[in-house]
Amino acid sequence: MSTPRPGGRSARVVASVHRAVVDLISRGDLDITISAVAHEAGVNPTSIYRRWGTRDQLVLDATAAHLRRNSSTPDTGSLRGDLLDWIADVEHNLGTPEGRALLRTLTTADDSPGHARDVLRHFGDITTVLDRAGQRQENPPTPDQVLDRILAPLTLRTLFDLPVPEGYGRHLVEGLLASASKVPEQPDPVAGHI
């Protein structure tokens, strides 16, 4: 898919189609069709098929764009500060009915390994945060550890409507940083493979 010129007609179509997808999902329509999106956006279904190909590609693209717009890449000067800023953003995004509905849609939108991982990256550019911490010799966790220890518990509680208490994101970040600061007691046979 080519990137449309900002402000051109093509960019306006992309923006209105993206907004239609997010609006429909936010209103509870988890099983949206291309014709429903076309109707909501006021564009021809053919334009949608031509640009996005399939319904799942459209949902993934629109959801990823929405998450990107709502995520920042914090740069506070310390790993702890960056992770705390980042998780506050993620908690805020997932805490809305819209965020929860988008997350649920993501988990059913595509079966191709790798696609969802690409989308996960749009919860914020966490890789840049970890790279910068490495340059500062802060011994940062791996992206997989951030996924497993911080993002997974938060998203699972969001998906299943379990309680997310005040300060829960901070609790997850501190837990990961505390275990990273300890000397490992035994070699980890899996760490090299995930």
Added chain:
Amino acid sequence: MSTPRPGGRSARVVASVHRAVVDLISRGDLDITISAVAHEAGVNPTSIYRRWGTRDQLVLDATAAHLRRNSSTPDTGSLRGDLLDWIADVEHNLGTPEGRALLRTLTTADDSPGHARDVLRHFGDITTVLDRAGQRQENPPTPDQVLDRILAPLTLRTLFDLPVPEGYGRHLVEGLLASASKVPEQPDPVAGHI
């Protein structure tokens, strides 16, 4: 919902309706309707509405019953042994296309807080395992810690089709046990609330 007599007509209806739900979901129909289930099970839709009330209640009940049938409550004599047996079962269940489809359906089936947590319990009677470990003075983790540290990473990877390497469940169990065996470095402000 009253429990049907085993072997009676009512029990046969429940079994065939449950099987129809699991079969339809396993074949990729994530947005099943009561009429589709009635057709697949060969029963009258009215019987389904009378017993289950709504489509979401039916899906939750059928999915929970299926997970219960596929889960055991290990009793190896040690917390580590029990957790390793349990996570092997969970990995096996979630590793099939059927298990992945059921998990995805669960996350979109109901918005009522508490319902999904009841279903999570059917990943195996993990509470009994933890209680027994407590009686043996093994200082077991809390159910919330098991959810966050073991079940969440595994289910998130399953939902998003991320790789689940061989030995991953064991890796999660050992990580949780290792951090439980350390003296906490600071009071945990959230632990009492989750």
